[in-house]
Amino acid sequence: MMTQEEYIESLRNQKKEVYFMGERVENVVDHPAMRPHINAASVTYKLGTEEEYEELGSAISHLTGKKINRWTHIPQNQEDLVKKAMMLRVAGQITGTCFQRCVGMDGLITLYSTTWEMDRDLGTNYHERFKRFLIDTQNNDYMTDGAMTDPKGDRSKRPSEQQDPDQYVRVVEEREDGIVVRGAKMHQTGAVNSHQILVMPGAAMTPNDADYAISFAVPADEEGIVYVFGRQVNDSRKWEGKIDQGNAKYGVVGGEALIIFEDVFVPWERVFMYKETKYTGKLVDRFASYHRQNYGACKAGNLDVLIGATASLTDMHGISRASHVKEKLSEMAHLVETMYSGALACSFNCSKSGCGTAFVDPVLANTSKLNTARYYPEVTKISQDLAGGFVATLPSEKELDNPRIAPYIHKYYRTGENVDPIQRIKMGRLIENMTGSTPIIECMHGAGSPQAQKVVIQRSINWGEKIKFASEIVKDTEEPSEVKR
Ligand SMILES: Cc1cc2nc3c(=O)[nH]c(=O)nc-3n(C[C@H](O)[C@H](O)[C@H](O)COP(=O)(O)OP(=O)(O)OC[C@H]3O[C@@H](n4cnc5c(N)ncnc54)[C@H](O)[C@@H]3O)c2cc1C
Incomplete structure (x- = not known):
């Protein structure tokens, strides 16, 4: 597991293409607009590694038997789910704002069972691929950006019906060694300070939307990925001083970004759902x-x-x-x-x-x-x-x-x-x-x-059961006689 400081330092090795206020940001870690959000995310590492919190912040991997950060753990029982909720409350009390790592955590948890079900029903090998990705994530204590929300264009239309076909992330090329994807994901919490992006479909798809029914993971600094960091109310106070920010250490909300995929290559090993429209709703x-x-x-x-x-x-x-x-x-x-x-x-x-x-x-x-x-x-x-x-x-x-x-x-x-x-x-x-x-x-x-x-x-x-409850109660109530009626 990484300590708080190691997490922050690990971000310095990345070569992401990030923009904010019309300019390219070369150093995300020390940028005043981004650093408070990085501090907030680093609290998830604090909880995993510091003695005071590790009972909640860490877990034993059911795959490797190793001690891992709970933000990378797949809940195995009731206790794990309860501890997840308790851990989130504690992290919320420390930061006073969003600490960003739970979208990726929930993406990992969801894909674990969904890939297993696809393999069971379809004879595919998504789950084995996903398990290898998960073990890598757990062993390296990566922060994962859970990327689900597409720009969506006209909300009354399905992905394949949009005037612009890129309104939902889609596959544009299939190769022997992988796929090429295009599109964007919006409102991505913690994106500029994540190690990897886990893309999931953002809506239930019909067979016509097959090119959009995809899930995959990429390193956050993969070639062709562009980040546009969003503005927030009063954000210029971040480079004006400390007190007026209110929460200078951890910021406000998660530091969201628009992620653009400019024809990004994904090897098959990191593709966890491919044109499986039937499983998108689930x-x-x-x-x-x-x-x-x-x-x-x-x-x-x-x-x-x-x-x-x-x-x-x-x-x-x-x-x-x-x-x-x-x-x-x-x-x-x-x-x-x-x-x-x-x-x-x-x-x-x-x-x-x-x-x-x-x-x-x-x-x-x-x-x-x-x-x-x-x-x-x-x-x-x-x-x-x-x-x-x-x-x-x-x-x-x-x-x-x-x-x-x-x-x-x-x-x-x-x-x-x-x-x-x-x-x-x-x-x-x-x-x-x-x-x-x-x-x-x-x-x-x-x-x-x-x-x-x-x-x-x-x-x-x-609803029928509820009607039955009510009917059961009134069924023996004496009815008025014919005369009274
Ligand atoms: C601070 C913040 C952080 C976020 N972080 C993440 C993240 O990390 N990862 C991620 O993937 N997403 C993230 N999201 C996205 C979030 O899940 C979406 O904002 C949410 O699902 C709503 O989608 P939308 O913003 O496109 O709003 P819309 O879908 O446009 O919804 C606006 C209104 O339109 C209504 N509406 C939508 N579609 C229809 C329809 N077909 N018919 C009738 N009414 C409709 C809705 O009910 C709602 O009232 C974040 C959002 C915020 C604000």
């Missing part, structure tokens, strides 16, 4: 359940930080003893624990697939993500209510170096004798960082927009 649904499990846990961890920042401001503002304040803080905690209970519940209520992988309960996992999309903004609203308007109107940290203004900042932002005004400003900025638009949009659309969870719930619930 793969997407399964991935979504594992990934939606996470949201109830990692965002709970993030919101633990937000509750802490809010509670500390209520102390500094002298309002913490008011009953409405206590009530609102407990409402925040109640919503957060509700999110987390879903992540745990779907882990406890798991099942086993044919190849031995433990699978979360899909309805409970989807419920947990839907709760996160609904409750995260609720919790941020209460935080903003309690924190007060100064969060939106604070002067720049540069005033602290301005001899004419600095004494006034200290004077007017001090709320009490024992209150450090700078600490108050830092807490305010942290709340601003966590309650702004980017994290809220992430909770809405990350792991799929809310409607996607509702669809799973609608089609999974046994």
Whole structure:
């Protein structure tokens, strides 16, 4: 396993083509826009290797028997799924933001069982290839970017019906030694600081979409791969100072990028699904359940930080003893624990697939993500209510170096004798960082927009059974006699 520092250093060896703000970025590791996200991802390595956390952050590989980082582990039982959720909450508490490595983790878990099922049904050898890739990933402790979301063009049309055929990643050439792929994946969390990219189809495909029904892995700095790092609200504060960023160490959300595949060659050894349209829906649904499990846990961890920042401001503002304040803080905690209970519940209520992988309960996992999309903004609203308007109107940290203004900042932002005004400003900025638009949009659309969870719930619930429960209860209830009717 890699330590936190080794992970960061390992990224220096890569030769990726990365662009940000119209310019090529040669050094991703030290770039102010990217470094906080790298620090956040490095926490997954901290959890795997430091004694305090390794009970959650590491696991024993069922393939090699070696100790590995849990972010590369395939859950074998209920305990593994529960530990996955617990690990995510702890990582969320340390970073206060997205630590990026779970999309790749869920891609590994999903492809393990999907390739096994394809081989069982079709006599292919995807699973053996995938196992070799997985062992390599575990042995080297690679960070994997889970690349599922295509640009998608017109949402009402299938991949093969799009005006531009590259709106979904597809195979454009088949060779004896491999395939050539073209297209793009959007919103890729942690892409510029991953070691490899694991591409999966982003939708269920019909036979006409065969060229799009592909899954493969490539080194992140493979020739022909271009990264465009996305902008975030207030990101220029990253190169202006520290305090105003709110979370200078770990940033905000995952540092997403657009990945463009300019006719990239993939050897057969790294192709894990090829034109298997029948298995795409299963793969997407399964991935979504594992990934939606996470949201109830990692965002709970993030919101633990937000509750802490809010509670500390209520102390500094002298309002913490008011009953409405206590009530609102407990409402925040109640919503957060509700999110987390879903992540745990779907882990406890798991099942086993044919190849031995433990699978979360899909309805409970989807419920947990839907709760996160609904409750995260609720919790941020209460935080903003309690924190007060100064969060939106604070002067720049540069005033602290301005001899004419600095004494006034200290004077007017001090709320009490024992209150450090700078600490108050830092807490305010942290709340601003966590309650702004980017994290809220992430909770809405990350792991799929809310409607996607509702669809799973609608089609999974046994409505007939529920009607039967109700009918059973009323069946013996005495009916009015004919006369009374
Ligand atoms: C911060 C962040 C990080 C992310 N990280 C990753 C990542 O690491 N890897 C990855 O692969 N993806 C990632 N995603 C992508 C995420 O999974 C998608 O954003 C999500 O699936 C929604 O897709 P979309 O953004 O294209 O929105 P759209 O699909 O355009 O959805 C917008 C709205 O349109 C509706 N809609 C969509 N299609 C239809 C239709 N056919 N008919 C009717 N209504 C429709 C939806 O219900 C929704 O209300 C990330 C997203 C965010 C915001």
